[in-house]
Amino acid sequence: MLRRIDPSIWWWGTAAVAVCLMPWNMLQDGFGAANAFALFAPDAEMASALGQALFFQHWWFWPVVAALLISAPTVLPSLDERTRGRILLAGGALGIVAIAVQGWFIGIQGWSYDVLTRAFGELNDRQFGIGWGGCVAFVSFGVLATTGLALRGWFGGDRFVAGTVGLLAASILLFTVWPVLMILGQALNASDGQSAVGALLGRFLQPKIWGLACLTSKASCGAAWNTLMLAVATASTCMLLGLAFALIVTRTGFRFKQMLRLLTVLPIITPPFVIGLGLILIFGRSGLINQWVAGLFGVELGRWIYGFNGVWLAQAFSFTPTAFLVLIGVVQGISPTMEEASQTLHASPGRTFATITLSLMLPGLANAWLVVFIESLADFGNPILLGGSMGVLSTEIFFAVVGAQADFGRAGTLALVLLVFALAAFFAQRRVVGRRSYVSMTGKGDGGLPTPLPVRVKVTAFAVAMPWAVLTVFVYLLALSGGFVKVWGRDWTPTLSHFGRAFSVEWTPQGLLWTGGAWGSLFTTLTLSTVAAPVTALLGLLAAWVLSRQRFLGRPLLEFALMLTFCVPGTVIGVGYILAFNVPPIEITGTAIILVLCFVFRNLPVGVRSGLAAMSQLDRSLDEASVTLRASTFRTLTRVVLPLIKPAIVTALVYSFVRAMTTVSAVIFLTSAQHEMATVFIINRAINGDYGIAIAYSTALIAMMMIAIALIQLAVGERKLGRRAAGDNRPALPAAQATGATA
């Protein structure tokens, strides 16, 4: 039998190139063709690892070179699997550890820790952050190590699964766990004469966190209680609204479905402060409603919008679409045969809905509730704008960091409380939903039409959803019209001058000149979001697939770590990234990379969640059939799994793109003059009272994201399963004619 070349050779080759030839550290002038070949670079900081070890006495790179040599025999095609596994595991693991240790312990000032200086004496040398060479080498050694594990029988002997798990684990450790640990470390950071635990307790047991003053007086409760009450109220509201919308869109013949869909998508593509501003323009002290009521009845409505009610309303606007998107998949996934079966068992439509449809949706509903609950916990934009004197945990963290005292200890403590809440929510959900999965999409194609909704449910759904839809339109029209008048509330002269200031262009002899103030941040935002979205979707869906389909050691841990990323609010991540990535080995603060990484790992759970939901409705024997049909794991994934979870891909892509475009909380810490983001630009203008240009810019953003979503939807396409669309009450076509018809 002819032996094929082992694929691990390519990864070994990549590692070899990275260690021997590529510049190891971050370069001042960036990585390019001029300095790509770095073995004989004239300067240590520009040389490859091998170059630094050979010519600059950087002995700490010898273990890295050794790792390369240990795994070298893998280029021999005749090696037996056990031996190959052993050398790959040994070499890969040594490579990872060697890179991590040298990066961690040797920094800009020689030894990074005093202990090391005391132990080994002063190191009269230094190094900067890891660059392309180090990064590529690290990834390659990682793949070699996981390949070694797979060859030794781990992960079911599947290299692809092993590599995926390794990639996920490493990136979560680096870009979520580590920054969070840095922040929490601050919570335990004791001042002189204090024990770490004492310091934590002192910060923890404060009335500003746990006070209950609001029960007995008009004063505000502690931030923890405010956060919890808000999250429960918002989650319940959004779940019900989302369900109403989902039912109308999937189960009725409503004529304006598509518009409804668009309407519910609108709040997602809106920078968070637009809704807040719209609410202020309507219900604020000089808002339309307040002026109108005051003019008619002479009653002052006051400042009720600032505080719990206002934030609740704004969050309901913001997160109903989240619940809607989650639930639309859930409702669509319910096999019509179940409901048909119930009806043939003499259950009335109402009883069928209550006992079958709702029960089948229960895990999905709980999921939607949980998603919104945690979004509300982490929300930053709405409370900062509308919270008034009501502090919630995320804003308190922000103020602790940016306030005059810059109290990282307090920020860490608050983050700890927030994290515990989020984790509790997560475990509660798992308890409620359990491990039940309702497999509705089986390998056996099932026909049947979704049952129309019972009248009472239908009426309720419309009664709930329609006013909400109208209100949404109202808020938007008012908020956005603010971009077309000179000064809201005072000078109502229509104008386009705000757009002119933001987006003017000029033809000059040198060509087109982007003279508007917003162009720079817009191009940055678009580029970074476009880079981040596919990475997020890919990683998220891969993670979902690994979690739902593969059995391996450490799976619960990986799942837990992924959920952790879901629980960490943006403010915490923002501060954590600054603390973690301001110094070598990963020195990326102020670059575009840190923004992309932040987007990817902040939004990763959205991809995971939508992937998991879709995967749980996909019959496992479809994967198994593909595997028994000689398809590789990779082919199974690309040809069977991904096409069948297309709606989840769309959700993941849309979400990660849109959230990258509209996020404020984490990004506000991470932007730099070079890489300004649209939302930060807008907020800065809004803070300066320049509402006109802020709103004009938001309008442009919304328009652009709508186009982007349409493009994504078009590019991914719909899955065809031959299940007919709801509301299509014509008799089923004879099979031969229906061939081309898709749902």
Next chain:
Amino acid sequence: MTALTNGSRAAEVQLRNVSKRYGPVMAVKPLDLTIPAGSLVTLLGPSGCGKTTLLRMIAGLERVSEGQILIGGRDVTQLSAGERNVSMVFQSYALFPHMNVQENVAYGLISGGISKKKAHIRADEILGLVGLAGFGPRLPSEMSGGQQQRVAVARALVLKPDVLLFDEPLSNLDARLRRSMREEIRALQQSLGLTVVYVTHDQSEALAVSDMIVVMRSAEIAQIGTPQQLYGAPDNVFVATFMGEANHVRGILAASSASTGIVSLDTLKIELPHRNLPNGEVDIVIRPEAIRLVSADHAGCLRATVRTSTYMGAHAEYNLDTPVGPLFCIAPEAANLRKVGEAAGVMLDAGGVFAVRA
């Protein structure tokens, strides 16, 4: 290995001391089994007996905890499902709902590196073989259950597997279709000379299609044999009662010679082949059609009273009360039906009576 009409190489499957453990639970206790090349072997047993786990281990979808699996003499224990030349027909068919029938069938070929064009030609050929010529462009959801079943078979067959595995393939079909599909599967297996391992919990299905049946019970093999052996000479009460209807009573064994033994059931004595059971009280299994009803005063008979009496057209069915316990009896002569409460005598045909281990 033999070359066959469709180019498939039917291979022998050998399981050596194979077991499967999920944590503390033994899903399959250590067992040895050889499935001869070109034969259809059924794994039969009640749900939870480990038959599907065993099948999935042969497929490579589950790893064995201990032991070895050889296909065609090659050790495949460490190989994944895709690396073994084995195909499987799933209980739910697992047809890819987003691909049409032709794409479904060609999928495995294209996975193996065959050009799309060739794969589609092969797919159409094999669809013709299972009687679905011209159905290529349809989606699975546009076909009936029986047609979907055939697509699943075609999709497995097109790869010319060493071994073809069926996991309860007929459980989603109605009875009439089940009968004709099992005949089709058997005919296909015979004409192509395939090695087939077939999981089912339906004993009549097993009897109808198998060369050899492996009866399983709580993670162990209860008995292996041809359909005739299992029905005609069950080793134990479980196999006897699982393979068709049987009455289970206790009798006294007294050895008379090396090859035969005498069993007494109250007043009735019957000579049976000796099966190395110790003398004394033994378990006796009696097929309903082995009971012959005679008049109550017949010499050496077992006295019985008719409890229920059912006219079935071609035959009659009786429930009898006897001193050794209730007996269910199928009588060929339905013309003069016995009445409830009537006294009768029971004689037994030795061919339908077995002394077994409990």
